Amino acid sequence: MTATLPEGVAGYLLITAIALVAHESWRWAGALLGRRVRETDAAFVWVRYVSAALVAGLTMRLVLFPAGVLGEIDSHVRVISLAMAAIVYVLARNNLGLGILSGSVTMLVLAYAAKLPF
Amino acid sequence: METLGRGWLIAVRVPGIVLFASSVGYGALCRDTGLDLGLTLFINAVFFALPAQVVVVDQIARGAALTGAAFAVALTAIRLLPMTVSLLPLLRHEDRLPRLGFLATHFVAISVWLDGIMRLPLLPTALRLPYFIGTGLGMMSATLCGSATGFIVAKSVPPIIAAVLLFMPPSFFLLSLIGTARIRADWLAIGLGAILGPVFYTLAPGVDLLLTGVIGGTIAFAVSRMRR
Numbered sequence: 001m002t003a004t005l006p007e008g009v010a011g012y013l014l015i016t017a018i019a020l021v022a023h024e025s026w027r028w029a030g031a032l033l034g035r036r037v038r039e040t041d042a043a044f045v046w047v048r049y050v051s052a053a054l055v056a057g058l059t060m061r062l063v064l065f066p067a068g069v070l071g072e073i074d075s076h077v078r079v080i081s082l083a084m085a086a087i088v089y090v091l092a093r094n095n096l097g098l099g100i101l102s103g104s105v106t107m108l109v110l111a112y113a114a115k116l117p118f
Numbered sequence: 119m120e121t122l123g124r125g126w127l128i129a130v131r132v133p134g135i136v137l138f139a140s141s142v143g144y145g146a147l148c149r150d151t152g153l154d155l156g157l158t159l160f161i162n163a164v165f166f167a168l169p170a171q172v173v174v175v176d177q178i179a180r181g182a183a184l185t186g187a188a189f190a191v192a193l194t195a196i197r198l199l200p201m202t203v204s205l206l207p208l209l210r211h212e213d214r215l216p217r218l219g220f221l222a223t224h225f226v227a228i229s230v231w232l233d234g235i236m237r238l239p240l241l242p243t244a245l246r247l248p249y250f251i252g253t254g255l256g257m258m259s260a261t262l263c264g265s266a267t268g269f270i271v272a273k274s275v276p277p278i279i280a281a282v283l284l285f286m287p288p289s290f291f292l293l294s295l296i297g298t299a300r301i302r303a304d305w306l307a308i309g310l311g312a313i314l315g316p317v318f319y320t321l322a323p324g325v326d327l328l329l330t331g332v333i334g335g336t337i338a339f340a341v342s343r344m345r346r
Contacts, residue, residue: 005153005178012160014184018174019164022192027223030202035215044200046339051197052299052307053334054327055291057315058169058194061326062288064316067179068150069277070284078285085289086296094297096290097132100139103289104282111278 073111081107121245125252129260133229137168137257138264140290143283144171145268150280151179155269162265166258167227168287169194186324193327201231208238209247216247225254228294303342310334 005011063078070078085103092098128134141162148158153175165171170191177187202223209219230253238246272280295308311334318326 005157005184011157015157015161015174016164018184018188018191019161022188023165023167023170023195023198024224026192026195026198027202027226028220030199030226031206031220031223033199034203034206042343044203045342046335047196047200048335049303049307049338049342050331050335051200052295052304053311053314053338054193054331055169055197055295056308056311057318057327057330057334058173059288059291059295060312060315061319062172062176062291063285065319066284067176068147068280068284070281072277073281073285081285082289082292086292089293089296094293095132096136096293096297099293100136100286100289104285107282107285108278111281 073107074114077107077110077114080110119248121241121248122252122255125249125254126256126259128230128233128253129256133233134256134260136290137229138260138267139283140168140286141261141264142268142271143286144168144175144261145265145270146272146280146283147172147179147268148175148265149269149272150284151175153178155266158265158269159262162261163258165191166224166261167195167198168261169291172287182324190324190327193331196331198226201228202226205231205234205238205250208234209250211243211247218251219247222247222251222254225250225257227257228291230254230257232294232297301342303338303345306341307335307338310337 006014059082063082064075066078081103084106085099088102089095089099129138144162145158148161153161161171161174165174173190173194174187177184177190205226206215206219206223209215209222230250233253234250238250241249268283272283275283299305299308311330314330314334315326318329322329
């Protein structure tokens with residue numbers, strides 16, 4: 001299958017272990033802390049900024065250093081399409097569907113245009 | 119029960135459709151990576167958060183050690199903590215959190231959380247948990263259908279379409295971030311993350327997300343405090 005994930009049941013168990021230890025535990029910790037932490041606490045605010053910066057970093061990583069066939073699209077096209085999604089989203093008063101659609105259409109059009117022989 | 123069903127309908131509203139499309143990208147990525155359909159859906163169900171799913175599959179694709187993958191996954195999941203913390207008070211009924219509420223935290227992910235933060239305060243407390251579980255199950259259905267669809271069509275669509283599908287998760291993350299930004303420091307955190315992410319990925323791959331989050335987030339936090 002793949003280089004690092006074992007075949008069969010072992011693969012599933014490993015994924016489950018990673019999910020429970022590295023991922024689900026944050027939800028559980030949030031549930032436990034949720035009883036005490038107030039939304040205005042400094043620690044809460046800090047964690048919110050950290051998570052926002054982290055997801056923004058992940059977004060740019062996926063767009064600038066993509067895995068798979070997305071890498072075959074010119075990097076300028078990827079960045080312009082992402083910007084278009086964001087601009088339309090804001091102009092359309094946070095309409096998710098319209099934003100994502102605009103970004104995707106921009107990518108399609110530019111990618112096809114780049115293949116035309118001029 | 120009726121409220122749960124009403125929540126479930128989120129699957130066919132805009133957030134569900136966008137999540138479906140994003141999951142198509144995830145499914146296509148899994149196919150690209152060489153995973154089978156069972157594992158693709160399993161990863162979808164146990165993580166139920168697109169960034170973690172994409173990171174774990176991406177790390178497998180790059181042949182990274184799974185300890186590294188676990189570390190990267192943990193970093194993307196940090197945000198689930200404040201999200202859960204801020205959601206729980208909304209799920210209380212008669213000042214107690216129903217036991218089911220603890221399990222329901224599995225549904226804490228960007229889109230379900232966004233919908234919860236916006237709609238739960240408008241519902242009577244007795245109906246909030248059923249509604250939240252309904253939206254969680256609805257979004258789960260939407261992502262599983264999307265992942266399966268993406269997995270199945272990945273090899274049969276033109277590469278450009280496949281690329282667009284892979285492009286949907288990051289677009290969705292960015293727009294969700296913009297949608298939750300309220301004050302200037304939120305924008306600073308997003309901007310710093312967007313700049314530092316690629317820089318640290320080049321300089322220190324592996325710990326890039328941690329550095330991006332902690333440094334970008336701390337600067338935004340410091341700025342927000344200084345302004346007081």
